[in-house]
Amino acid sequence: MKFLAFSQESMMTFRSLLTLPVTCAMFCGCVSSNRNVDKLSSADAAPAAASMAADVDSARMADADKESGSWMSHGRTYSEQRFSPLKKVSKDNVGKLGLAWTYKLDVDRATEATPIVVDGVMYVSGAFSIVSALDPVTGKELWKYDPKVPRDKDRDGCCDVANRGVAVWKGKVYFGAYDGRLIALDAKSGARAWEVDTVVDRTRSYTITGAPRIIKGKVIIGNGGAEFGVRGYVTAYDTENGKKLWRFFTVPGDPTQSAEGKAMEIALPTWKGEQWWKFGGGGTVWDSMAYDPELDLLYIGVGNGSIWNRHIRSPGGGANLFLSSIVALRPDSGEYVWHYQTTPGDTWDYTATQHIILADLKIGEGVRKVLMQAPKNGFFYVIDRVTGELLSAEKFAPANWASHVDMKTGRPVENPEADWKTKPALVSPGPLGAHNWQPMSYNPQTGLVYIPMQEAAALFVPDPTQTYSGKGNWHMGTQPIAFPENPKEFQGIVDLHKGHLVAWDPIAQKEVWRQSYVTVWNGGTLSTAGSLVFQGTADGRFVAYSAEKGEKLWETRANTGVMAGPITYEIKGEQYVSVAAGWGGAFPVILGGLSEPAKVRPEARVLTYKLGGMATLPPPNDAPTTLPEPPALKADDETVARGRSIYNGHCGMCHGPNAIAGSVLPDLRYLTAEKHRIFAGILAGAYASQGMPAMMDVLTLEDVEAVHQYLVKRSHDLKSQLSTLPMQGSSVGK
Ligand code: CA
Numbered sequence: 001m002k003f004l005a006f007s008q009e010s011m012m013t014f015r016s017l018l019t020l021p022v023t024c025a026m027f028c029g030c031v032s033s034n035r036n037v038d039k040l041s042s043a044d045a046a047p048a049a050a051s052m053a054a055d056v057d058s059a060r061m062a063d064a065d066k067e068s069g070s071w072m073s074h075g076r077t078y079s080e081q082r083f084s085p086l087k088k089v090s091k092d093n094v095g096k097l098g099l100a101w102t103y104k105l106d107v108d109r110a111t112e113a114t115p116i117v118v119d120g121v122m123y124v125s126g127a128f129s130i131v132s133a134l135d136p137v138t139g140k141e142l143w144k145y146d147p148k149v150p151r152d153k154d155r156d157g158c159c160d161v162a163n164r165g166v167a168v169w170k171g172k173v174y175f176g177a178y179d180g181r182l183i184a185l186d187a188k189s190g191a192r193a194w195e196v197d198t199v200v201d202r203t204r205s206y207t208i209t210g211a212p213r214i215i216k217g218k219v220i221i222g223n224g225g226a227e228f229g230v231r232g233y234v235t236a237y238d239t240e241n242g243k244k245l246w247r248f249f250t251v252p253g254d255p256t257q258s259a260e261g262k263a264m265e266i267a268l269p270t271w272k273g274e275q276w277w278k279f280g281g282g283g284t285v286w287d288s289m290a291y292d293p294e295l296d297l298l299y300i301g302v303g304n305g306s307i308w309n310r311h312i313r314s315p316g317g318g319a320n321l322f323l324s325s326i327v328a329l330r331p332d333s334g335e336y337v338w339h340y341q342t343t344p345g346d347t348w349d350y351t352a353t354q355h356i357i358l359a360d361l362k363i364g365e366g367v368r369k370v371l372m373q374a375p376k377n378g379f380f381y382v383i384d385r386v387t388g389e390l391l392s393a394e395k396f397a398p399a400n401w402a403s404h405v406d407m408k409t410g411r412p413v414e415n416p417e418a419d420w421k422t423k424p425a426l427v428s429p430g431p432l433g434a435h436n437w438q439p440m441s442y443n444p445q446t447g448l449v450y451i452p453m454q455e456a457a458a459l460f461v462p463d464p465t466q467t468y469s470g471k472g473n474w475h476m477g478t479q480p481i482a483f484p485e486n487p488k489e490f491q492g493i494v495d496l497h498k499g500h501l502v503a504w505d506p507i508a509q510k511e512v513w514r515q516s517y518v519t520v521w522n523g524g525t526l527s528t529a530g531s532l533v534f535q536g537t538a539d540g541r542f543v544a545y546s547a548e549k550g551e552k553l554w555e556t557r558a559n560t561g562v563m564a565g566p567i568t569y570e571i572k573g574e575q576y577v578s579v580a581a582g583w584g585g586a587f588p589v590i591l592g593g594l595s596e597p598a599k600v601r602p603e604a605r606v607l608t609y610k611l612g613g614m615a616t617l618p619p620p621n622d623a624p625t626t627l628p629e630p631p632a633l634k635a636d637d638e639t640v641a642r643g644r645s646i647y648n649g650h651c652g653m654c655h656g657p658n659a660i661a662g663s664v665l666p667d668l669r670y671l672t673a674e675k676h677r678i679f680a681g682i683l684a685g686a687y688a689s690q691g692m693p694a695m696m697d698v699l700t701l702e703d704v705e706a707v708h709q710y711l712v713k714r715s716h717d718l719k720s721q722l723s724t725l726p727m728q729g730s731s732v733g734k
Contacts, residue, residue, distance in 0.1 A: 053119055054168035054187035058216055062293055069570035071117045074165055074211045075439070076567070078291040079358035082441035083527045084568045088575040089611060090530035094544045094554045098613030100576060101139030105604035106130050106146070109664060110160035110563070110589075111582025112437065114211065114524070115606065116168055117569040121187070124580055125163040126604055129177040129208075133190060136578075137571055139608060143190030147177040152685075152693035154654070155472040156205040158227040159586040160664065164287065164437065164564075165211035167219065169239045174219045176208030182221050182237060194242040198223060204230045204280060205471050210287045215298060215331040218245055222285025226306040227349075227476060229468050232283035234300055236334060246334035250302045250322045251281035263322070263336035272316035279313055279468050279475070282306030283323045287437050290356040290371070291331065295386060298331040299371060301353040308431075309477025310347040311421045312464060319344035324352045326373060326381075328388060338388030343377050344411055347419065348401060348460070349431035349476075350377040355439040355524075357449065358385060361507055372506055374440060374451050376433025379405060379412070382506055394509035396502060397434030397453050401427050420460040420478070430458025432520060432587060439524035439565040441533070446547045448503045448512055450533045454520035455498040473650075473698060480648045481591070481657045485714075487721060490660070494519075494594050501525065501535055503550055513550035519597040521587040523579070524565030536562020536579055538587075538598040540620075542607065559620040560603040561588075578608040584664045592656015601663045627722060628672050630715030635706070643710030646703050650695060659714040669715045679708045 056072050064070070064077040068085040075082050089097065105111060109127035116123045122136040128149045133142040154161055157178065166175040172193055173185045180199035185192055198221055199206040205228035212221045218236040226232065232250040237243060249260060252268045254277050271281075288301035302325045307313050314320050324343035329336060343350040354375040361370050361382070371385040378399030382391045393405035402412035418427045428434075438452040461479040469475055484490055499517040504510070523536030531547045538561045544554040561583030568577045582604030588595035603621060635643070648657055654665050661667035671679070678686060683704050685694030699707070 052171045052188065053121055054123070054171055054173060055119055056168050057170055071115070071567045071569050073116070073167060074114055074213065075290070075355075075357075078293060080290045080355065081357055081359065081444070081527075082439055082525065082565060083443050083529075085529045086568050086570055086575050087528060087530040088570070089528070089532070089568070089577060091532055091546050091553055093611060094530070094532060096611045097544070097554055097556070097577065097609045098611075099556075099615035099617060100608045100610040100613040101615050102608070102617060103132070103134055103139040103141065103606040105132070105580070105582065105606065107161070108582065108602045108604050110162035110584025110602070111580045111604040112162040112209070112564050112585065113165040113580045114439070114565040115567055115578055115580060116166055117567065117578075118168060120571065122578070122606075123166045123168060123173050123187075124606055125166055125175055126580070126582070127161045127163070127584065129163045129175060131166055131173065131175055131185065131190075133173075133187070134606065136569060136576065136608070139606065145185055145190045145192070147181065147183055149178045151691040152688040153179050154691055155693040156228065157207040157209070157224055158474070158590070158653075159209070160584045160589045162209045162585055164209060167212040167214045169214045169217070169219070172239065174212045174214065174239070176210065176212060176221050178207050178209065180206045180208055180223060182208070182212065182219065182242070184219075184239070184242060196237060196242040196244070198235055200231075200233070203471060204228070206230055210285070213289045213291065214239060215291050218331060220289065220298065220331070222300065224284050224286035226280070226282035226284045226303050227474050228472065229280040229306050229475060230282070230284060231277070231280045232285055232303060234285045234334075236331070248329055248334040248336070250283035250285060250327065251320070253277055261336070266336075267321040270319040270321045272314045272318045275315065276313045276320070280306040285353065286351075287353040288356045290358050292358055292369070292385060295369070296330065297328045297337060297385065299356050299358075299385065300327050300329065301351070301356055301373065301375075302327060303351040303353045304349040305346045307466065307475055307477045308347060308349050309420075309462060309466070310345050311462070312466065312477040314345070317345060320346065324350050324375070324377070326352055326356065326371065326383065328385070340381070340383050340388045340390060340410070342373070342375050342379065342381060348377070348427055351375060351433070354433070354435050354437065357440065357442045359442055359444065363391060363507060372442070372449060374435045374449070374453075374504070376429055376431070376435065377401065377412075378429050378434035380504060380506065380509060382509070392509050396451060396504055396511070398428050398455055399434065420462050422462065424459055424461040426457055426459050428455070428457035430456050432456040432458070432591075436586070438522065438563055441525040441527040443527035443533070443547050445529065445531070447505065447507065448547065449506050450525040450527060450535070451502045451504055452522050452524060452535065453500045453502040454522070455496070456520050457496060470697070472693070474653055480652060482644070482648045483594075483657050485658050485717065490593065494597060497594060499538060501533070501545070501550070503533075515545065515550055515552065519595065521561070521563060521585065521595065521598070523562045526566040526568060526577070528568055534566045534577060534579075536564070536566065536581060538563075538595070538600070540598070540600040542566075542579060542581070556609075557617065558607060559617055560605070561598050561600040574610055576608050576610050578606060581605050581607050588662025588664045590653050592652070592662045593658075593660030595662040625670060627670060627715070627719060630712055630719060631673070631676055633709065633712050633716055635709035635713075639706050640710050640713045643706035643708070646699065647707045647710050650698060651707060659711055668711045669718045671711060671715070676708070676712075680704050
């Protein structure tokens with residue numbers, strides 16, 4: 001496996017790290033860990049004083065809150081609050097933040113990772129699961145590991161080839177590759193220590209985009225794929241050798257086989273008919289987890305149904321456990337403890353995989369140990385994390401699918417109009433969610449949760465003809481998205497998409513302040529003891545607000561959409577704020593032209609700031625693309641209409657509905673003469689190694705020609721549109 005050779009300088013930096021623990025051992029009497037030093041001197045200790053790289057273990061994680069200079073796990077601590085006690089950068093001086101360094105990630109696609117910084121090294125992942133180790137002071141690359149995910153594997157996932165980050169434990173770095181492998185690397189060298197296949201069925205479209213979590217020497221990972229027909233689960237592996245220790249399925253399998261334990265005995269009666277397990281059932285655990293060491297409970301967020309349409313998936317109804325649920329498990333055994341289902345019988349892609357935060361809140365007379373989640377469905381949930389009891393649930397965003405949550409039953413009261421059983425329904429939130437994977441944060445000093453909220457309703461159109469159609473194919477029981485082609489009507493839908501940063505009081509269950517943006521898909525948030533909230537934006541900025549009132553105190557250009565969760569860390573007395581910037585994911589890929597207001601390209605970079613930082617950001621790569629002269633349109637209207645339908649069903653999920661792409665993947669109205677000539681070859685797999693998968697398992701040659709003619713028609717549409725504008729060309733497409 002490939003990893004880059006050390007440069008002389010980075011080797012020296014590394015050697016100097018390796019020599020430090022001798023001093024540490026002599027000073028504090030601990031040979032195997034630097035944790036005592038860090039406790040003694042808090043953030044002022046140089047985190048580089050480690051006996052080995054990524055020397056994280058249970059004791060150190062238990063005290064993670066005190067080790068203020070580090071960001072040792074995905075949500076900084078097991079409670080996943082994403083709150084840092086660092087305050088050298090504060091609301092009084094944040095205006096002096098400047099770039100300390102930038103690091104270019106390899107692939108300009110969805111950049112969603114939260115970096116880890118510990119023992120003087122930053123570990124960050126980019127698109128196609130490529131992992132880099134960096135000097136967090138200079139950004140210098142120490143090593144890089146490319147797991148060589150096949151580039152046409154893209155077709156097996158819904159939402160771009162993202163990776164949300166790595167985990168570290170006792171000298172190793174762990175991450176999920178997009179193709180479903182779990183890989184452990186030596187933290188010092190980047191060499192592979194072990195690799196396992198987490199996929200139970202290679203005939204199905206399983207992917208991994210989420211960050212692993214590590215509890216007591218077990219690395220825990222879920223997967224994605226519910227839009228394509230999979231059965232969800234989480235698995236725990238031994239951090240030392242990759243041995244599988246337990247697996248928890250989130251939905252039942254073939255009911256003719258014996259039930260797999262207590263949880264499946266609870267779940268099985270909540271499913272009806274026999275279609276569900278053929279479609280996979282869904283319930284993938286593709287992002288959020290949290291852990292309470294005192295209660296010894298692991299909390300997992302479970303995803304949507306497969307297929308979406310519950311009337312096909314489970315005719316006759318049923319809650320369909322554990323879809324759209326938070327499930328508490330014993331991390332040693334995977335044993336089920338309790339669950340709370342946010343959307344019983346989900347039919348709208350309402351995952352409960354969104355960020356889970358643990359906190360102790362004053363509720364009523366006493367302090368309750370709670371779990372908080374703002375999932376896609378638009379309700380903010382406060383749950384007793386000991387028992388799973390619902391404490392409160394209120395809408396934090398517009399939501400028309402349910403009027404409220406009945407506190408007696410703990411269940412939502414559904415709006416019958418939102419159930420798209422026999423006729424289309426415009427439902428809010430849509431599948432993008434009122435809040436998606438972009439992490440929120442909780443500041444215990446203000447008591448507020450900072451949510452990247454969005455308004456994105458969607459039209460669900462029932463399609464009862466859908467059956468499971470094989471690996472790499474979307475099937476949700478709804479017709480594919482087909483927005484109007486008319487630019488004015490299209491703009492009307494664009495304008496319905498709004499993004500906000502919402503500061504939410506979880507005890508009062510009400511909004512305290514908000515900031516609004518030009519569109520949805522803004523970044524995750526970071527809270528700090530400097531009374532600050534940091535957030536990147538879809539339109540290419542990185543911003544700091546005051547935590548109490550939401551006043552904008554600082555902003556800088558990022559030259560790309562910023563979606564990922566920012567972090568902060570301290571080294572040798574200097575506080576840094578860092579974010580993995582880069583555009584992509586479900587919004588610009590699946591919804592294409594709807595993301596146009598963001599006006600950004602996917603330039604993937606780690607951007608790190610400090611007070612007085614003077615580094616410069618490379619200029620954006622925004623050279624306009626000229627529309628090539630399209631060939632003459634030969635086909636009749638009927639063929640073009642058929643081409644549109646096939647395009648939107650099979651191509652639009654990546655290249656944008658109606659052939660209007662976001663800026664991530666090619667806009668097919670801009671095909672060159674050469675690509676027009678070899679169009680059928682491209683769909684047969686000619687560009688597979690560059691990421692364009694072969695499609696001939698689902699398309700006939702006649703289909704291909706119809707799609708081609710539709711694209712020719714759309715090129716002509718664009719040409720006449722552009723001719724009415726003052727300037728030719730567009731910054732979108734390639
Ligand atoms: Ca989904």
